[in-house]
Amino acid sequence: MRDHGPINxxxxxxxxxxxxxxxxxxxxxxAKVTREIRCKKGDMLFYRGDPCSGxxxxxxxQIKLSFTSPQGTEKVVEVIEQGHSFGEAIMFLDKPYxxxxxxxxxxxxxxxxxxVIFAELEQDHEFGRKMLGGLAMRTHQLMLDVEGYSLLSGKxxxxxxxxxxxxxxxxxxxxxxxxxxxxxxxxxxRLNLTQEHFSRILHELSDLGLIxxxxxxxxxxxxxxxxxxxx
Amino acid sequence: MRDHGPINxxxxxxxxxxxxxxxxxxxxxxAKVTREIRCKKGDMLFYRGDPCSGxxxxxxxQIKLSFTSPQGTEKVVEVIEQGHSFGEAIMFLDKPYxxxxxxxxxxxxxxxxxxVIFAELEQDHEFGRKMLGGLAMRTHQLMLDVEGYSLLSGKxxxxxxxxxxxxxxxxxxxxxxxxxxxxxxxxxxRLNLTQEHFSRILHELSDLGLIxxxxxxxxxxxxxxxxxxxx
DNA sequence: GTGATATTTTGATCGAAATCAAAATACGGT
DNA sequence: ACCGTATTTTGATTTCGATCAAAATATCAC
Numbered sequence: 234m235r236d237h238g239p240i241n242x243x244x245x246x247x248x249x250x251x252x253x254x255x256x257x258x259x260x261x262x263x264a265k266v267t268r269e270i271r272c273k274k275g276d277m278l279f280y281r282g283d284p285c286s287g288x289x290x291x292x293x294x295q296i297k298l299s300f301t302s303p304q305g306t307e308k309v310v311e312v313i314e315q316g317h318s319f320g321e322a323i324m325f326l327d328k329p330y331x332x333x334x335x336x337x338x339x340x341x342x343x344x345x346x347x348x349v350i351f352a353e354l355e356q357d358h359e360f361g362r363k364m365l366g367g368l369a370m371r372t373h374q375l376m377l378d379v380e381g382y383s384l385l386s387g388k389x390x391x392x393x394x395x396x397x398x399x400x401x402x403x404x405x406x407x408x409x410x411x412x413x414x415x416x417x418x419x420x421x422x423r424l425n426l427t428q429e430h431f432s433r434i435l436h437e438l439s440d441l442g443l444i445x446x447x448x449x450x451x452x453x454x455x456x457x458x459x460x461x462x463x464x
Numbered sequence: 465m466r467d468h469g470p471i472n473x474x475x476x477x478x479x480x481x482x483x484x485x486x487x488x489x490x491x492x493x494x495a496k497v498t499r500e501i502r503c504k505k506g507d508m509l510f511y512r513g514d515p516c517s518g519x520x521x522x523x524x525x526q527i528k529l530s531f532t533s534p535q536g537t538e539k540v541v542e543v544i545e546q547g548h549s550f551g552e553a554i555m556f557l558d559k560p561y562x563x564x565x566x567x568x569x570x571x572x573x574x575x576x577x578x579x580v581i582f583a584e585l586e587q588d589h590e591f592g593r594k595m596l597g598g599l600a601m602r603t604h605q606l607m608l609d610v611e612g613y614s615l616l617s618g619k620x621x622x623x624x625x626x627x628x629x630x631x632x633x634x635x636x637x638x639x640x641x642x643x644x645x646x647x648x649x650x651x652x653x654r655l656n657l658t659q660e661h662f663s664r665i666l667h668e669l670s671d672l673g674l675i676x677x678x679x680x681x682x683x684x685x686x687x688x689x690x691x692x693x694x695x
Numbered sequence: 696g697t698g699a700t701a702t703t704t705t706g707a708t709c710g711a712a713a714t715c716a717a718a719a720t721a722c723g724g725t
Numbered sequence: 726a727c728c729g730t731a732t733t734t735t736g737a738t739t740t741c742g743a744t745c746a747a748a749a750t751a752t753c754a755c
Contacts, residue, residue, distance in 0.1 A: 433735085
């Protein structure tokens, strides 16, 4: 568990890429209206259909964004990790949330009201550019997701996920070990698979000697060989 | 076939929602660097991997955006119709296209270079807001697509599509007739189905009396009853 | 109109992944 | 360390939709 003492909102805002280059006085203005939100593992932050009043920044913890079907099945769209933000897109539309957000662990979030963002956009071109870049990246990522869901098999999506999880620093290594950031069930759902199927594919890859599974630690003895399985 | 004579670029730019509210002198500046592109049915506009130098507006005709898997299977992401634009998102990232674009019919397009858009963003806050709104809408739509692919059956996706195709003006009618804008194969792919499966589901809905199929004309005797099938 | 091509439908079969069920493990709190 | 809960694995079965193949329609250029 982390330190839960009082935090300096400005410090955290400064760490977000979106706010890089913003002058201290602008950061201060934004910080003034930014609210801290602490939530415990399992807490719902918002539900699909709730109105959106701004966007969120994850200072620490993990937030799960998901759809739920009428029949109650859940599909995880994304897991937001420390230092990332979410809800920017819907903020620009006058529509309610299309996903629900739930804490996967104890979290500290910041909520930035949309009004202050709109005001900042009035004044700063560079900020607008950053915001456009951020939204464009999200759109791009969603396109790649759609491609994966449509064109790749479950096994290929899992391999792609594992390769994606390799830390920047280990990119060039032959052998790497990665640590799954959330439960296998959540990852399975994120990849549009049942956890049973996910488990079976991991086993299959393990039998082939392509990975070594030890709980949440996945060893990849030969990254290139795993990559080759994508064809 | 349409008139292929010379067109007034400014007139067409004025019709795009994105450029609403832009002063005539700004429109003129943009028009000066905007290029006309005419292409015939089947022509490729660009391929995945090509660099992106701006975005496109469809003046008339239909453009299909699609992924192709290594095995050659194709997945249609979207069909862009008259009056709509595409490629804005990727323009803000320094990445090549992730989709390919092909004309489904003879088309007239406008290509707006990114430099002029960036220049305009420097000067006009309102333009930035419009752009953000447009990107946000695309993101939103992609999220709904992902939801559909993940949570809905093929039949439900088809019903959703048919209901979505009902013209604004007919929204409140009990009985409507819609006209499929492209071939059934393209729609099937857009909905992540094979055309065989698409055909069978249409037949099934027809047998249930929920729709009446006559080539590209689909009659819906009772919209509410079809909607009820989504549960 | 007529022939050639493209699209759509129909039939038979197959397969990837889901579902249902239950056992086995791991894990957090006291 | 131990108990209760959550997670993961394994097994048996089912199903939705894909694939392969071929026939039937529709469409378009000439």
